[in-house]
Amino acid sequence: MTAVLDLAVRGGTVVTARGRARLDVYAAGGRVVALRPPGATGMEARRVVDASGLYVLPGMVDTHVHLMDPGDAEREDFPTGSAAALLQGVTTIVEHSHGWPVTTVARLDEKLAHLRGRSHVDFGLAAHLWPEHMGELAALWASGVTFFKIFTCDTHGVPALGTDLLLEAFDELAGIDGACLVHCEDNAMTAAAEARLRAAGRSDGWIVPEWRSRAAEEVAVAVVALLARLTGARVTVAHASTPDVLDEIARHARAGAPIAAETCPQYLMLREDEVATLGTLRKFTPPARLRSDEEEARMWAAFNSGLVHHLSTDHAPSTRAHKAGHSIWDAHFGLPGLDTTTPLMIDAALSGRTSLERVVEAYATAPARRYRLAGKGSIAEGMAADLAVVDPAARWTLQDSTVHSRAGWTPFAGRDVRGRVVATVLAGQLVAQDGRLLAERPAGRFVSGPGARTRGDA
Ligand SMILES: [Zn+2]
Incomplete structure (x- = not known):
């Protein structure tokens, strides 16, 4: 039986604090539900991100x-x-x-x-x-x-x-x-x-x-x-x-x-x-x-x-x-x-x-x-499906014109950098790609501190 999941990020190299490995990442219900070697069968997703040649970071x-x-x-x-x-x-x-x-x-x-x-x-x-x-x-x-x-x-x-x-x-x-x-x-x-x-x-x-x-x-x-x-x-x-x-x-x-x-x-x-x-x-x-x-x-x-x-x-x-x-x-x-x-x-x-x-x-x-932000900060089954997909071959220059903050400038203008975030996944949804926001409205949710049991989404 084939499970149809929300999102698959395929072909990339997953990087965590402990190392890196070629793994496909599957997400459903906002969480990572499976990490599989490339080409594993029996896994389908409604949306697929091709991460060939790219790094997949939390x-x-x-x-x-x-x-x-x-x-x-x-x-x-x-x-x-x-x-x-x-x-x-x-x-x-x-x-x-x-x-x-x-x-x-x-x-x-x-x-x-x-x-x-x-x-x-x-x-x-x-x-x-x-x-x-x-x-x-x-x-x-x-x-x-x-x-x-x-x-x-x-x-x-x-x-x-x-x-x-x-x-x-x-x-x-x-x-x-x-x-x-x-x-x-x-x-x-x-x-x-x-x-x-x-x-x-x-x-x-x-x-x-x-x-x-x-x-x-x-x-x-x-x-x-x-x-x-x-x-x-x-x-x-x-x-x-x-x-x-x-x-x-x-x-x-x-x-x-x-x-x-x-x-x-x-x-x-x-x-x-x-x-x-x-x-x-x-x-x-x-x-x-x-x-x-x-x-x-x-x-x-x-x-x-x-x-x-x-x-x-x-x-x-x-x-x-x-x-x-x-x-x-x-x-x-x-x-x-x-x-x-x-x-x-x-x-x-x-x-x-x-x-x-x-x-x-x-x-x-x-x-x-x-800070005990449960489910955040790494890639593993059961963790939040929050991902940053990075193209290591990209070369670009930080400029005031590349700043999205209302500040409109950066002290690092003029620095040439290698590598670029080309896609961002939040709670299993592809929310940014190639420098553009994809979500129709802000999808971020309040994360309660560890002193509280639960508190409603904001
Ligand atoms: Zn401060």
Whole structure:
């Protein structure tokens, strides 16, 4: 008897964190139901994707994304940002926006209602831990947020948690097995540097790395990692920017802290001194740190060795007009990243800086496991049928004109890359192909965090 399934992806090479194999992928009911050697009989599907000569990766899982919706639609919104994600094979995101923070269960409900039908990819939502809403932590976790975003410094209008409140939050998180993502820069050090730079009348690009110094990041990471160790809270350090920061996190992890490091392409590929000439277009924090080819090689070695637990974009778009129209002090921090992270990492793998297996692990499997996004991040029977099909023979150039984010530009414009996502499958449906969206309407669904039993689709 021949089973007729929803989708078959035939002839490709399936890549997971553990290796690669020539396998046909069959999907039904949104899940992978079979993996078979090419040419296996008895399997038919209503839709067939020919993946001959192509790689079949799990859909990427980007757990640090800001789509400003609700918040600031001039910068991005869910339809535009999630379309950019989908076209580059990212099928799950975890989103939070500083301009419209989820600080209470009522705010979470309001955001979920607003986002109904607006996401092209599956999405979880993170909450912000706000000093005056510490009491909401357990209720938010039970309502299905993926993690809590915490700041150790006043940034993007989000207030810092001091060491006292960090300890209180970590204690409570450990008690409910909750997760958090911590932006680590020391508040006193960044504030003092800012006051000094402003008093000196500085407004050049170099203020960014002087204000948001390596030392300020290292000090905050040391405190956060120690508190994670003392409390047992599941802490992820956001956007770790140097091998030294990664070493410090690893030291505490070896001593038993349930801590992990996230990094982003900008810390693997952008140079510190670009801010001197490009100013606001390189204003993000922590800033780019790379000063030499040797430092770049060290950061890639850290990525490949597993000192980096997982990769995210920290997609925080602003338009070129915004960046150009404001001083280095007044422009928003942040870079767009959803259009470029998959292509840059695939290119890095195809050119030998890393492997496709490691890219899949760092940008899909590991973040899905860390945040317990059930069924996401790998290709196996029973997992979500979320796939990114990659043509390794493609050659193209990243340009502002290839960006689908409302940002409309990329810091990686002009980079030639090998490999291209040519098809994206979400829940067993072919939703993007050859750079075009195929779905009539956004098909992404809300993915509840592990603290909630179930919550309706959004
Ligand atoms: Zn961020």
